[in-house]
Amino acid sequence: MFRTRITELFGIDYPIIQGGMQWVSRAELVAAVSNAGGLGILSALTFSSEELKLELRKTKELTDKPFGVNLSLLPTLRPVNYEEYIDVIIGEGIKIVETAARSPEPYMGLFRAAGIKVINKCTAVRFARTRSDSTAFSEQFITFDFDQGGVALTGGVEYGFALGFAAHWAYLRIFF
Numbered sequence: 001m002f003r004t005r006i007t008e009l010f011g012i013d014y015p016i017i018q019g020g021m022q023w024v025s026r027a028e029l030v031a032a033v034s035n036a037g038g039l040g041i042l043s044a045l046t047f048s049s050e051e052l053k054l055e056l057r058k059t060k061e062l063t064d065k066p067f068g069v070n071l072s073l074l075p076t077l078r079p080v081n082y083e084e085y086i087d088v089i090i091g092e093g094i095k096i097v098e099t100a101a102r103s104p105e106p107y108m109g110l111f112r113a114a115g116i117k118v119i120n121k122c123t124a125v126r127f128a129r130t131r132s133d134s135t136a137f138s139e140q141f142i143t144f145d146f147d148q149g150g151v152a153l154t155g156g157v158e159y160g161f162a163l164g165f166a167a168h169w170a171y172l173r174i175f176f
């Protein structure tokens with residue numbers, strides 16, 4: 001068992017966050033990660049909003065440990081009604097959301113009002129900078145990944161910095 005700001009922030013035993021993976025991070029995987037002491041993240045867009053509700057209930061049956069929901073804000077051919085997904089997430093009492101692909105700023109008010117901790121996954125330091133400079137993001141935690149739901153890193157060198165920066169930056173940017 002570790003004690004870090006990440007473990008304290010999310011109420012987990014180890015500072016390990018399983019990234020949301022569409023089609024893959026369903027109830028079983030998410031519950032397994034959370035039961036093992038990490039933070040499991042369920043991928044919302046694998047499901048319709050109605051199916052998501054059922055999958056969240058299934059996850060809650062499989063684990064009583066904290067877990068989160070990934071909401072990828074990618075451009076899609078068929079428009080996604082994100083508010084509908086967020087309604088389900090809030091209605092099911094989820095307190096951790098991982099966003100990716102685009103700034104979650106339009107939804108931060110909803111998340112904040114529901115007391116949801118937002119993990120904002122970025123692929124470049126500049127995105128993190130822009131987002132964390134905005135007052136809408138005073139309650140988020142930023143992680144860096146090589147890709148985020150298909151949005152790959154745009155500048156190779158930056159990733160190197162991002163990795164080195166990540167611990168430092170994330171440490172500085174936790175406001176909860």
Ligand SMILES: Cc1cc2nc3c(=O)[nH]c(=O)nc-3n(C[C@H](O)[C@H](O)[C@H](O)COP(=O)(O)O)c2cc1C
Nearest residue numbers: 019020021022024043070072100145146147148149
């Ligand atoms: C099969 C697969 C599906 C993924 N689907 C999503 C997704 O729906 N949303 C998302 O934000 N990231 C998605 N990702 C990205 C992962 O969450 C994670 O950011 C990425 O694998 C990089 O993590 P790493 O640096 O620890 O390897 C997916 C990754 C994989 C391999």
